[in-house]
Amino acid sequence: MNIEDKIQKDIALKPFTTWQVGGPAKYYLEIKSKEDLNAAYSWAKDKQLKVYILGGGSNILVPDDGVDGLVLRMLNDKTEAKGERLECGAGACLSNAIIKATGNNLSGLEWASGIPRATIGGSIRGNAGAFGQRMANLVETTEAFYIKKKKFVVFSNRDCKFAYRTSMFKKKAEYLIWSATLRLHKEKPEIIRARIEESLSHRSRHYPKLPSVGSIFKNLDSSNIEKGNPMLMNELKDKLGRTGKISAGLLIDMCGLKGKAIGGAKVSLEHANHLVNTGHARAEEIVMLISYIKQQVRDKFAVELQEEIQYFGFG
Numbered sequence: 330m331n332i333e334d335k336i337q338k339d340i341a342l343k344p345f346t347t348w349q350v351g352g353p354a355k356y357y358l359e360i361k362s363k364e365d366l367n368a369a370y371s372w373a374k375d376k377q378l379k380v381y382i383l384g385g386g387s388n389i390l391v392p393d394d395g396v397d398g399l400v401l402r403m404l405n406d407k408t409e410a411k412g413e414r415l416e417c418g419a420g421a422c423l424s425n426a427i428i429k430a431t432g433n434n435l436s437g438l439e440w441a442s443g444i445p446r447a448t449i450g451g452s453i454r455g456n457a458g459a460f461g462q463r464m465a466n467l468v469e470t471t472e473a474f475y476i477k478k479k480k481f482v483v484f485s486n487r488d489c490k491f492a493y494r495t496s497m498f499k500k501k502a503e504y505l506i507w508s509a510t511l512r513l514h515k516e517k518p519e520i521i522r523a524r525i526e527e528s529l530s531h532r533s534r535h536y537p538k539l540p541s542v543g544s545i546f547k548n549l550d551s552s553n554i555e556k557g558n559p560m561l562m563n564e565l566k567d568k569l570g571r572t573g574k575i576s577a578g579l580l581i582d583m584c585g586l587k588g589k590a591i592g593g594a595k596v597s598l599e600h601a602n603h604l605v606n607t608g609h610a611r612a613e614e615i616v617m618l619i620s621y622i623k624q625q626v627r628d629k630f631a632v633e634l635q636e637e638i639q640y641f642g643f644g
């Protein structure tokens with residue numbers, strides 16, 4: 330079958346996002362092979378269409394009127410254990426990677442237990458992390474598709490230039506993550522299981538039950554707050570997290586915004602840095618609520634919150 334026959338039109342993206350918000354993709358293709366990936370980019374280039382890469386949709390906001398371009402949903406979902414390494418396709422879910430690792434007595438990914446749908450590709454790009462751990466600690470190599478030259482390139486951990494919630498792949502959109510080798514370590518199964526339980530239990534106690542996308546804003550560097558607002562830093566000095574950052578959720582909570590709603594978008598009562606879809610939220614309402622929160626935090630603390638979520642197909 331040629332690529333044109335595999336590409337679908339006007340496919341709803343809502344079910345592919347954990348927020349369950351947004352309109353359809355004008356063109357949509359599920360990617361399982363390198364050949365299809367290559368052909369899809371050639372097809373889009375011929376038609377002068379923009380290409381968007383969709384992982385698990387657990388960190389994106391899709392506009393209400395949809396995405397005018399070709400959306401590639403990464404479904405190359407291999408997970409294979411080799412000694413202390415786990416080879417994963419970019420489309421593999423973290424949850425499946427954890428199952429595979431646990432089955433091979435491999436530890437390192439337990440902190441990600443309970444993050445729904447997130448893929449290896451999306452998580453490497455954004456250097457996902459929790460409880461003081463992150464993808465940067467695990468990635469040994471990443472194989473990426475260099476879109477301009479249409480070839481696959483292998484990057485070392487160092488080449489990936491990981492930093493807080495970012496990597497080289499976030500800064501340079503010319504690469505698409507195809508696969509990765511994670512370096513884990515052998516551990517007793519009962520210890521791995523206990524860490525998974527701990528992570529699941531933390532998330533079930535502190536995270537909202539309604540559709541969300543995790544943290545909306547990045548946490549803030551204490552040094553930046555200190556420069557802009559020394560009084561605030563003084564007030565917050567006993568609230569520094571283990572990474573030396575101030576939680577964005579804490580600032581939002583201190584503005585009294587838990588429960589603030591615009592239409593179907595609402596600041597979660599469980600966690601002020603999570604916005605939930607209470608039923609029929611529109612992307613437009615989420616954008617307005619994000620902007621309102623940023624303005625309130627700016628007015629009260631003279632600091633600027635930065636989005637951790639990605640605007641997918643806007644403008």
Ligand SMILES: Cc1cc2nc3c(=O)[nH]c(=O)nc-3n(C[C@H](O)[C@H](O)[C@H](O)COP(=O)(O)OP(=O)(O)OC[C@H]3O[C@@H](n4cnc5c(N)ncnc54)[C@H](O)[C@@H]3O)c2cc1C
Nearest residue numbers: 384385386387388447448450451452457458459506542543
């Ligand atoms: C309940 C909940 C809890 C969460 N908890 C956490 C947490 O503890 N820590 C944390 O860091 N995050 C958390 N998140 C956010 C989210 O799960 C992560 O950011 C995750 O890594 C995103 O992966 P994804 O596959 O869903 O990416 P998507 O949302 O599909 O995409 C995110 C971005 O990555 C790009 N992208 C996706 N795949 C690729 C690829 N193969 N190559 C290049 N670019 C790609 C997309 O174009 C988009 O710009 C949580 C989300 C939810 C819903």
